[in-house]
Amino acid sequence: MSIRTAAETRAGDTFGPQTVPVARETLVAYADASGDQNPIHQDEEFAKGVGLPDVIAHGMWTMGAAGSAVSAWAGGADRVVEFGTRFTKPVVVPAGGAQVEISGTVKSVDPETRRAVVDLTVTAAGDKVLGRCLATVQLD
């Protein structure tokens, strides 16, 4: 993986969309890795019992998938120095699985610090699921 440089990066540059599958097994793996065992992310009956349409992904799984995408674009996970989002809609994961689409647009590049701000768009079933998802990445 090569590190992206500030010199080759311009405001308006884009990457993606990248399609990321999310299955029930993905959420079990995320629950085990993160320690968030809330049953709304694993148990269809429980999720429907509390008024959700079906099992939903952890918001932090979705943010994590966006983090993986922007890390790969920048050239490494150590390049992400700030990362924030709002969770606007759940990603519904039926028994047959779902997918999210992730794309990014460079909002600005600071030639002094060689830091870029990237606006990430993450959608599921046509809906934006993350709001104001911004990553600041350190380029070379």
Added chain:
Amino acid sequence: MPVNADFQGRSYPPSGPYAVSAAGIAAFADAVGSDDPLHHDPEVARAAGHADVIAPPTFAVTLAQRCDAAYVQDPDSGIDYSRVVHGEQRFVHHRPITAGDEVLGTLTVDSIRSAGGHSMITTRTELTVEGEPVCTSTSTIVVRGGEGA
């Protein structure tokens, strides 16, 4: 019981240490679909200047949520966890969380506000290793108001 606004501004003593392992990092990276060798290959990580494999940028939440427990599980906080949804999350990384780190977390309840029958609680966790800051994790949870809220 409504959310107790008296907790606004409260700071907790540091919790932990939480040991970060290479296996824990690899499992988290796999779960969020990252094949970045910095998570999996210590030689690649060392060549990039790290002591060992490093965690994905959102891994810090797993440590911050363990620090949160002292607050959100305190019956006096008035938080009904079955009504909690995650509203916002933000990380400022001072250096990547690295396998072998023994992380301490200091939790502060930055704000508690009400809007439309819901309570919005923003907590901040300062994660440190050997006294050096590694990550600031800021989280806003929404406690949905219910009948009688």
